[in-house]
Amino acid sequence: FLYTSGGTLKLLGLQQIDLIGMLTENARKQRFLFSLSPEQAQTCAALMQAVQKNSEHISPWDRCSDYSRILPFLQTVLEVIQTSAHVQPAVSVQPVMQQILIYINEHFTEPLTLADLSHRFGVSMSSLSHDFFRYIHHSVYDYILYRRVMYARQMMFDDESISDICYKCGFQNYSSFLRAFRKVTGISPSAFRKKLASKL
Numbered sequence: 001f002l003y004t005s006g007g008t009l010k011l012l013g014l015q016q017i018d019l020i021g022m023l024t025e026n027a028r029k030q031r032f033l034f035s036l037s038p039e040q041a042q043t044c045a046a047l048m049q050a051v052q053k054n055s056e057h058i059s060p061w062d063r064c065s066d067y068s069r070i071l072p073f074l075q076t077v078l079e080v081i082q083t084s085a086h087v088q089p090a091v092s093v094q095p096v097m098q099q100i101l102i103y104i105n106e107h108f109t110e111p112l113t114l115a116d117l118s119h120r121f122g123v124s125m126s127s128l129s130h131d132f133f134r135y136i137h138h139s140v141y142d143y144i145l146y147r148r149v150m151y152a153r154q155m156m157f158d159d160e161s162i163s164d165i166c167y168k169c170g171f172q173n174y175s176s177f178l179r180a181f182r183k184v185t186g187i188s189p190s191a192f193r194k195k196l197a198s199k200l
Contacts, residue, residue, distance in 0.1 A: 022078070040076050047073040096121055097135045100128070104140070108147040109170040114140050144170075149184040152177070156196055162189045 036044065047069040100121055104112065117140065118125040132140050148169040155165045163174060166189075171177035181189045 022081075036076070036080055040080065044073050044076055096123060097131050100132065101135070101143075104144060105147065108144050109151065109168065111170070112144055145180045146184055149181050152181060152189065153185070153192065156189070156193050162193065165189070 100117055103117070103120070114125050114129060118128050121128070123131075129140060132143075136143060138146070148171060152165050152169045155168065156162075160168075166174050166177040169177070171180070178188060181187075181192070185192060187195070
């Protein structure tokens, strides 16, 4: 999953590339899903992890280093969009599903349940569950867990304790955090942090 804000897209465009316009044009055609090869996905993930690791620094050298990673990331994503333009079937998406996804992306560290989202957006729980799964091929619950775990991974680059990260990412207890982290990444949080340390 790739989620970013309009402000970030403007920044990445370096005032030379209208990334918002390019992606909006695809959205008008109801085209939201694109597949990267395993190699492309691994390259993009490595580039973004390097940028996230650098996110606390603000020197011009750090920003330049970030852009050197962002540009090949964008090139890969845009190439996938272009090359799949004639083969990817259109995906019909209700506007309310987009609003729900945006809301989850902005509030996933808060307590969120299917019932809460259903009430907030005025749709039945069954419709929300079915339409959301059709939209991103994952349940609401699994997507919230995914966003929390990805945020936890990002926070692992800092020195904050794993237990503090657990609660800041929206988990109510460490055991649920541990289960979710293993489910998404395949390893425990402590093993992931050790793996990071070995690469520094």
